Amino acid sequence: MGAKIVGVKLGILGLGTVGTGTVQLLQDSAGRHPLLQEIEIYRVGVRSLDKPRGVELSTEVLTTDLESIVNDPAVDIVVEVMGGLEPARSLILKALSNGKHVVTANKAAIARFGAEIFTTANQAGVYVMLEAAVGGGIPVIQPLKQSLSVNRIHTVTGIVNGTTNYILTRMQTEGSNFNDVLADAQRLGYAEADPTADVDGLDAADKIAILASLGFGGRINLQDVYTEGIRQVSKTDIAYAEKLGFVIKLLAIAKRDTPSSPLSVRVHPTLVPQAHPLASINGVYNAILVEGEPIGQVMFFGPGAGAGATASAVTSDILNLIAVLKTNTAVANPLLACGHQEYCEIAPMAELITRFYARFLTNDQPGVIGKLGTCFGNYGVSIESIVQTGFQGELAEIVVVTHDVREGNFRQALAEIRNLSAIESIPSLLRVL
Ligand SMILES: NC(=O)C1=CN([C@@H]2O[C@H](COP(=O)(O)OP(=O)(O)OC[C@H]3O[C@@H](n4cnc5c(N)ncnc54)[C@H](OP(=O)(O)O)[C@@H]3O)[C@@H](O)[C@H]2O)C=CC1
Numbered sequence: 367m368g369a370k371i372v373g374v375k376l377g378i379l380g381l382g383t384v385g386t387g388t389v390q391l392l393q394d395s396a397g398r399h400p401l402l403q404e405i406e407i408y409r410v411g412v413r414s415l416d417k418p419r420g421v422e423l424s425t426e427v428l429t430t431d432l433e434s435i436v437n438d439p440a441v442d443i444v445v446e447v448m449g450g451l452e453p454a455r456s457l458i459l460k461a462l463s464n465g466k467h468v469v470t471a472n473k474a475a476i477a478r479f480g481a482e483i484f485t486t487a488n489q490a491g492v493y494v495m496l497e498a499a500v501g502g503g504i505p506v507i508q509p510l511k512q513s514l515s516v517n518r519i520h521t522v523t524g525i526v527n528g529t530t531n532y533i534l535t536r537m538q539t540e541g542s543n544f545n546d547v548l549a550d551a552q553r554l555g556y557a558e559a560d561p562t563a564d565v566d567g568l569d570a571a572d573k574i575a576i577l578a579s580l581g582f583g584g585r586i587n588l589q590d591v592y593t594e595g596i597r598q599v600s601k602t603d604i605a606y607a608e609k610l611g612f613v614i615k616l617l618a619i620a621k622r623d624t625p626s627s628p629l630s631v632r633v634h635p636t637l638v639p640q641a642h643p644l645a646s647i648n649g650v651y652n653a654i655l656v657e658g659e660p661i662g663q664v665m666f667f668g669p670g671a672g673a674g675a676t677a678s679a680v681t682s683d684i685l686n687l688i689a690v691l692k693t694n695t696a697v698a699n700p701l702l703a704c705g706h707q708e709y710c711e712i713a714p715m716a717e718l719i720t721r722f723y724a725r726f727l728t729n730d731q732p733g734v735i736g737k738l739g740t741c742f743g744n745y746g747v748s749i750e751s752i753v754q755t756g757f758q759g760e761l762a763e764i765v766v767v768t769h770d771v772r773e774g775n776f777r778q779a780l781a782e783i784r785n786l787s788a789i790e791s792i793p794s795l796l797r798v799l
């Protein structure tokens with residue numbers, strides 16, 4: 367690994383929210399770790415030189431030629447905070463091939479191209495650091511790679527998307543509809559103009575793929591991550607959930623029941639018991655609960671996004687790399703490098719064992735509840751609670767919470783229930799933690 371030091375030269379790709387926050391932190395180093403004073407912001411790549419910037423940088427530092435940064439022999443560390451898939455992927459690969467360490471906040475690129483990125487890094491004898499990619503400023507990547515890595519991890523459960531947590535929190539506290547809160551969140555700048563990646567669970571899927579890979583020691587194929595967003599969560603379900611003692615959260619879950627069983631990796635809205643540690647994580651905050659043996663439960667909580675918080679994570683990665691550059695060793699540090707070669711086996715959703723919440727609209731006839739119970743019983747689905755709570759016009763509303771059940775069995779029971787003449791529709795199906 368690298369030998370040079372004194373005046374570590376950074377090439378930063380991107381000067382948006384995260385890039386600007388990182389430059390601000392680096393330009394204000396008093397009272398922080400003394401190693402920060404050894405950093406030189408050598409080049410910063412942007413799309414437009416004319417944009418007003420929140421930081422002062424000399425004109426020779428700013429460039430629109432990002433290739434020149436990753437090819438410059440003087441650059442020691444490339445900090446990729448431009449986002450997107452391309453050209454970010456190609457620039458990261460080029461930087462690594464050129465022997466530069468890389469710090470990135472780009473969960474989308476890592477979740478899709480992690481295999482080639484880490485293979486290239488290992489071949490070049492350099493490191494890829496990604497603390498900012500999951501949970502923004504919350505330290506969770508390094509703890510999983512280092513402090514917790516002696517544990518046998520059972521479960522990683524996270525609220526890892528601030529936008530959806532903000533929307534669900536407001537729906538809960540105000541009794542509002544998804545579309546109204548989303549529009550307001552966009553107006554306030556909490557949700558992006560194109561909210562797809564956040565509200566459809568894609569951002570959370572990228573993040574849980576990364577956490578699962580670290581927690582369970584293998585590569586994760588992103589296509590194997592079951593992903594369901596929050597568009598279908600209604601204020602009616604939030605209200606029922608509350609009555610039943612739950613809050614609804616978009617959870618990203620990676621779980622392995624035994625060391626030899628396949629992983630379950632998934633993102634979906636979930637009824638979380640009000641007493642669960644993740645139930646009280648509100649607004650834009652993120653939290654990640656890690657459960658393992660022998661440690662038990664550890665929860666990481668904090669700001670999952672924002673300029674300062676994310677800059678904290680990016681800069682801590684830079685600091686780790688400066689320490690590497692200073693130690694002057696040719697041997698790869700196994701706690702920083704990625705050693706995963708194999709893909710984890712992911713269990714199909716039909717095999718998932720979980721509780722379910724289901725809301726049925728039925729004709730108000732005698733015996734409907736009995737018929738529902740019979741269909742569930744036919745497939746071994748045991749009911750924890752069943753209540754007829756109200757009416758939607760002429761239709762009765764029945765809410766069922768099951769005990770733990772194999773998802774495949776539950777779906778078979780539902781198929782039979784849909785054929786019952788008394789059943790008008792099944793507006794909601796949600797998993798229960
Ligand atoms: N914002 C946040 O709180 C968090 C963000 N992240 C991740 O950090 C990364 C950056 O996010 P963020 O700072 O919000 O993004 P922004 O959109 O605010 O900034 C992107 C920056 O990259 C530059 N850029 C983008 N594409 C190109 C290109 N093709 N050529 C040259 N420059 C380019 C832009 O230049 P210009 O300014 O000239 O337009 C801009 O400076 C993303 O991967 C994101 O997922 C992770 C955690 C939290």
Ligand SMILES: N[C@@H](CC=O)C(=O)O
Pocket residue numbers: 502526527528529530564569670671
């Ligand atoms: N869009 C993300 C922020 C960055 O990871 C979120 O809403 O949490």
Ligand code: NA
Pocket residue numbers: 497498499500501502503504505506507679
């Ligand atoms: Na983090």
